[in-house]
Amino acid sequence: MQQPQCGIENTKGDRMELGGLKRVAQLRVMQPAQSRSGQPGCGSKSAGGQSSCGSAAGQGDLRPEIWEKVKNHPCYSEQAHHHYARMHAAVAPACNIQCNFCNRKYDCSNESRPGVVSERLTPEQAAKKVLAVASAVPQMTVLGIAGPGDPLANPEKTFKTFELVARTAPDIKLCLSTNGLMLPDYVDRIHALNVDHVTITINMIDPVVGAKIYPWVFYNHKRFTGVEGAKILSERQLLGLEMLTARGILCKVNSVMIPGINDRHLVAVNKAVKSRGAFLHNIMPLISAPEHGTVFGLTGQRGPTAQELKALQDSCEGEMNMMRHCRQCRADAVGLLGEDRSAEFTAEKIMSTNVVYDLDRRQAYQEKVELQREAAAAAKKAELETLAGKQSHISILIAVATKGGGRINEHFGHAKEFQVYEVGTAGAKFVGHRRVDLYCQGGYAEEDSLETVVRAINDCVAVFVARIGGCPRDGLLAAGIEPVDRFALEYIEQSAIAYFREYLERVRTGEIQHTQRGDADIRQGALTA
Ligand code: CLF
Numbered sequence: 001m002q003q004p005q006c007g008i009e010n011t012k013g014d015r016m017e018l019g020g021l022k023r024v025a026q027l028r029v030m031q032p033a034q035s036r037s038g039q040p041g042c043g044s045k046s047a048g049g050q051s052s053c054g055s056a057a058g059q060g061d062l063r064p065e066i067w068e069k070v071k072n073h074p075c076y077s078e079q080a081h082h083h084y085a086r087m088h089a090a091v092a093p094a095c096n097i098q099c100n101f102c103n104r105k106y107d108c109s110n111e112s113r114p115g116v117v118s119e120r121l122t123p124e125q126a127a128k129k130v131l132a133v134a135s136a137v138p139q140m141t142v143l144g145i146a147g148p149g150d151p152l153a154n155p156e157k158t159f160k161t162f163e164l165v166a167r168t169a170p171d172i173k174l175c176l177s178t179n180g181l182m183l184p185d186y187v188d189r190i191h192a193l194n195v196d197h198v199t200i201t202i203n204m205i206d207p208v209v210g211a212k213i214y215p216w217v218f219y220n221h222k223r224f225t226g227v228e229g230a231k232i233l234s235e236r237q238l239l240g241l242e243m244l245t246a247r248g249i250l251c252k253v254n255s256v257m258i259p260g261i262n263d264r265h266l267v268a269v270n271k272a273v274k275s276r277g278a279f280l281h282n283i284m285p286l287i288s289a290p291e292h293g294t295v296f297g298l299t300g301q302r303g304p305t306a307q308e309l310k311a312l313q314d315s316c317e318g319e320m321n322m323m324r325h326c327r328q329c330r331a332d333a334v335g336l337l338g339e340d341r342s343a344e345f346t347a348e349k350i351m352s353t354n355v356v357y358d359l360d361r362r363q364a365y366q367e368k369v370e371l372q373r374e375a376a377a378a379a380k381k382a383e384l385e386t387l388a389g390k391q392s393h394i395s396i397l398i399a400v401a402t403k404g405g406g407r408i409n410e411h412f413g414h415a416k417e418f419q420v421y422e423v424g425t426a427g428a429k430f431v432g433h434r435r436v437d438l439y440c441q442g443g444y445a446e447e448d449s450l451e452t453v454v455r456a457i458n459d460c461v462a463v464f465v466a467r468i469g470g471c472p473r474d475g476l477l478a479a480g481i482e483p484v485d486r487f488a489l490e491y492i493e494q495s496a497i498a499y500f501r502e503y504l505e506r507v508r509t510g511e512i513q514h515t516q517r518g519d520a521d522i523r524q525g526a527l528t529a
Pocket residue numbers: 074075086087088111112142143144145146175176177197199282325326327328329337
C-alpha cells in the first residue's frame with residue numbers, strides 16, 4: 001500500500017487492512033510537508049536573545065509550526081507529558097557500537113535503563129501493536145523506535161515499521177532515537193518518511209573523553225577502538241545533527257552524565273549541539289549497578305546525585321532549554337512517561353485480537369485533553385498573579401505524587417515516582433522526578449521503603465499527595481519534609497505557587513525558618529515498571 005501523501009484527506013469510512021487488523025478512520029490530520037521545513041532546528045529566540053524553545057515552553061513561547069510539532073509530544077514538551085503518552089516498538093535488536101554503560105542482554109541504555117529486557121517484534125507485529133495501543137490509549141500520540149539496540153543498525157526493520165504505521169495511523173507522530181553512527185546515511189530516508197522528531201545520544205565531542213565511554217565502534221565493515229573509534233562516532237553524530245536540522249527535523253540530544261568522565265565536558269557538548277540547531281538537550285543520569293553487568297557497573301562507576309544532575313542541567317539552561325522529565329524508558333514502553341503499560345500489550349495478546357482503529361474517538365478524547373490543559377494553564381496564571389510584586393531569594397523544591405493530568409491525584413503509598421517542582425517568586429517549574437519503591441505493597445505499609453523515599457526527595461521541603469497515612473506522615477515530618485494533602489486533586493503548579501506564597505508568609509512571621517535542604521539520591525537499581 002502506498003504511503004499517504006501529506007495533506008491527503010480520506011473520506012470517513014476509509015478502510016485499511018493490516019494482517020488481521022481493520023481500521024475505520026477519517027484521515028484528516030496529516031501535516032503538510034511545508035510545515036516540516038521552516039527554520040533549521042529550533043532557533044527561536046525571545047526578544048532578549050534567550051532561547052525560548054524547550055520542553056517547558058508553552059504555546060506563546062514557540063513559533064506556531066514548532067508548537068504544532070511539540071504540543072502533544074510527551075518528550076519534547078514538559079506540559080504535554082502530563083497528558084499524552086508514547087509507545088515504543090522494539091524492532092531493532094542489533095547495535096553497531098559498544099557503550100560502557102550497556103549490557104547487550106538489556107535494552108539500549110542511551111534511551112532506556114539497564115536491567116529490563118523488551119519483547120522484540122517484527123515490523124508487522126509492531127504496526128498491529130501501534131493500532132491496538134492507539135485504540136486503547138487515545139492519548140497515545142507518538143510511536144518511538146529506540147532499540148533495544150540501535151534503530152539505524154537495523155534500518156530495514158525500523159523503516160518498514162514506520163512505513164506501515166504511516167499508512168495505517170497517520171495521526172501518530174514518528175520518532176527515532178539513535179546513537180548517530182549511521183545517521184548521515186539515512187537522513188534523507190528519515191525525512192521522506194515524515195519522521196520529524198529524532199534523538200541522537202551524544203555523550204562527548206572530544207574523542208579522548210569518548211574513548212573512556214566507547215571501547216569500539218563498527219563502521220564500514222571494520223571495528224575501530226579507542227580514540228579512533230570515538231572520533232568516527234563523534235564526527236558522524238555531529239554531521240547527522242546538522243543534516244537533520246537543515247531539513248527542519250526537530251532534534252533532541254540525549255547525554256548520559258557520567259561523573260568524573262564527561263560531567264564537566266557536557267557543557268561543551270551542550271554548546272556544540274545548540275550551535276548545530278538541536279531543539280532540546282536531555283542530560284540523563286548514568287544508572288549503573290554491578291548486577292547490570294556493564295563495564296561501568298562492574299568498575300563501580302557511580303551515577304550523579306540529584307543535585308549534581310540538577311546543577312549541570314541548570315548550568316546548561318542558559319544556553320539552551322533542557323529536558324528534565326525523561327524517564328529513561330524501556331524499548332517497548334507504553335503509556336504516559338513514568339507509567340508502563342507494556343504488559344497489557346504483549347505480542348501474544350495483540351496478534352490474537354482484531355483491532356478497530358477509531359480516529360474520531362481519539363480526536364474527541366484529545367480535544368478534551370486540550371480543554372484540561374487550558375484550564376490548568378489559566379489556574380496557574382491566576383495563582384501566579386498573587387505573587388506579583390513579591391521578591392525573595394528563597395526558592396524551594398516540592399515533590400508531587402501524580403498519576404497524570406497535571407493534578408495531585410496519587411496516594412503517597414501508591415507513588416512509584418515523585419515529580420519535583422522548583423518554586424520561587426517567578427513561578428513553579430518542573431525540574432525532575434525521583435523513582436521510589438512503593439510504600440504500600442499489597443495493602444501493607446513497607447516501612448523500609450519510607451527510608452528510600454526520604455532519600456529520594458530529601459532536597460524537598462514538602463510532598464504533595466492525594467492522601468497519606470499517619471505512619472508515613474510522621475516519618476516524613478521527622479525527616480523535615482512536610483506532607484501536604486490539602487491540595488488533593490488540584491492542579492500541581494497552581495498548588496505549588498499557593499503553597500510557596502504561604503511558605504514565604506510563614507518565614508516572614510517567624511513561624512518557620514528557611515534552610516537549604518541536603519542532596520537526594522537517584523535510584524540506581526534496575527527499574528521494571
Ligand atoms: Fe520514545 Fe525517545 Fe521518541 Fe520519546 S522516549 S524515542 S523521544 S517517544 Fe522520552 Fe523515554 Fe526519555 Fe526517550 S522519556 S527515554 S526522551
